[in-house]
Amino acid sequence: MSDTALPRTIAEMPVQHARAPASAAEARGRFFNTGNAFNVQLPPVPDHLFTDEPAAAMAADAPTGYVVCDLSRELGCTFPATSPLVLVRYARIRAGETLAADFAASGVICYVIRGAGRTACRGELLDWRAGDLFVLPGGIAATHAAAEDAVLWVVTNEPQLAFEHLRPPAPGAAPTEIVHFTADEIDRQIARLYAIGRTQQIAGSALIFSSAGQEASRNLLPTLTVAMNSLPGGVVQRPHRHNAVAISLIIRGDRCFSIMDGRRKDWSQWATSITPPVAVHSHHNGGNAQAMFLIVQDGGLFYHARAMGFEFAEQPA
Numbered sequence: 630m631s632d633t634a635l636p637r638t639i640a641e642m643p644v645q646h647a648r649a650p651a652s653a654a655e656a657r658g659r660f661f662n663t664g665n666a667f668n669v670q671l672p673p674v675p676d677h678l679f680t681d682e683p684a685a686a687m688a689a690d691a692p693t694g695y696v697v698c699d700l701s702r703e704l705g706c707t708f709p710a711t712s713p714l715v716l717v718r719y720a721r722i723r724a725g726e727t728l729a730a731d732f733a734a735s736g737v738i739c740y741v742i743r744g745a746g747r748t749a750c751r752g753e754l755l756d757w758r759a760g761d762l763f764v765l766p767g768g769i770a771a772t773h774a775a776a777e778d779a780v781l782w783v784v785t786n787e788p789q790l791a792f793e794h795l796r797p798p799a800p801g802a803a804p805t806e807i808v809h810f811t812a813d814e815i816d817r818q819i820a821r822l823y824a825i826g827r828t829q830q831i832a833g834s835a836l837i838f839s840s841a842g843q844e845a846s847r848n849l850l851p852t853l854t855v856a857m858n859s860l861p862g863g864v865v866q867r868p869h870r871h872n873a874v875a876i877s878l879i880i881r882g883d884r885c886f887s888i889m890d891g892r893r894k895d896w897s898q899w900a901t902s903i904t905p906p907v908a909v910h911s912h913h914n915g916g917n918a919q920a921m922f923l924i925v926q927d928g929g930l931f932y933h934a935r936a937m938g939f940e941f942a943e944q945p946a
Contacts, residue, residue, distance in 0.1 A: 640664030672705045674712055674874055676889045676908065679901040686719035686780050687743075687899070693726045693775075695719070695783070698901050708791040712874040714852065714927045717901050718783040722746060722775035731770040733797045734785035736805045736850045738764050740878060740923055741812075742899060744779025748772065751800075753807050760812025762838065762857075762923070764849050766803030782878050782901075784925050786852055804851050808840040819859055829867065834859055835924070846929060854928035860885070862917040868909055872938035873928040875904035880923060883916035888944055896920075909942045 636642050645660035679698045686696045698717040699709045711717040722728045722744070730737060730748075739748075745758040750771035755763055765771050773781065790797065798804070815836065822834045835856040839847050849855045854873070860866055860882075868888070878901055879885075885896040889910045894902070902922075904910050914920045931937045 638664060672703060674905040675700065675703050675903065676892070676894065676905055677703075677903040678894065678897065679717075679903075680897050682901065683719055683742075683780075683899040686721045691721045693721060693723045693728050695728075696721070700903075706788065708788055710788040710791075711876060711901070712788070712903065712927065714786055714789040714792070714930065715874065715876055715925060716785050716787045717876060717925075718785075720773065720779075720781040720783050722773050722779045722781070724775050724777045724779075727772050727774045729770060729772055730765065730783070732767065732785045732787055733790055734767040734787045735790070735798060735852070736764055736767045736785070736803060737771070738762070738784040738849060738853065738855060738925065740782040742780040742782055742878075744775055744777050746773060746775040746777075746779050749774070750807055755807060755809055757809070758812065760815065762810040762815065762855075764805055764808045764840070766798070766805050766807065768797040768803050769800055782923070784853070784876070786850060786927075789852060789927075789930075805840055805842055805849065808849070810838060815857060819857065846932070848929040848932075850929065851933070852927055852929040854924075854926045854932075856924045856926075858912075858922050858924055860912055860914045860920040860922075862914050862919065864914050866912040867941055868911040868944050869939065869941045870907050870909045871926075871928070871940075872906050872931050872936055873926040874906050876925045877902040877904065878923040880921040881918070882914065882920035882922065883918055885912070885914050885916065885920045887912050891944055896922075907938070909944055911944060 639662045647655050647658050650656035682696045682698050696719040698711045701710045741757050741759050741761045743759050748755045748771055750765050751769050818836050835858040838849050838855045879896045882896045887894045890908050
């Protein structure tokens, strides 16, 4: 390259190669610099609300199978993804039928939207009904059987593994065992939170789910944090932000909405809502009944990296 063809700054330099590689390994090397590598512009995580997917899964004539909440095109991912590290599905299981669950993930989180049934996994049988939450270990095939028409909200970290071309854990090596949280116990635990109360420095009255194997991390999976958030009628959750993406299942919320970076986002029952990372957001209950929404965050990853970045914040003007 002649002097006249040189870039004006190192930020304008294209990728560089070894001048005279002596081996295939040397030829595979690539060189960047602080000007053209430290500010890679990736598509942002969109502020999105999935409503067609739950409607399809809960339609009267919907067959047994999965409906995927896929934003891979918007995210520029080569694999299905709801957020860069998380994938959400709605599972419809018709009465008397079964549905296989075998995902390339560290674990599988399931919330029962409606119906009742049984899941077989690793020699254990787990009976579930509407309002239950359960987690299954990754690397092991499971089978859901419905005693009555059922719909599950299914969340995995498949994109996290796909990003690094990783395999799921070997049988018996997953970071979680089978864990079951019944609807009755969830309600009891939430009632205890309100009976005791909190200060305004605590961000809401969310019930955080964990397990014997993940008790030290307060997570359900090493990278995934799961919480049931609740909001009494007429209450506003204080504006805040964090580095983790939040993926929420709207369980109930009459006249509820969120404000995301100054924009109103109305809720829809059983929709999946995406809160982008670092977005300033607040939740508002304009009705009289208590609102409920189940949240999955890739917060475990940020806690481990010491980079959660939680802070209360004012909404943009």
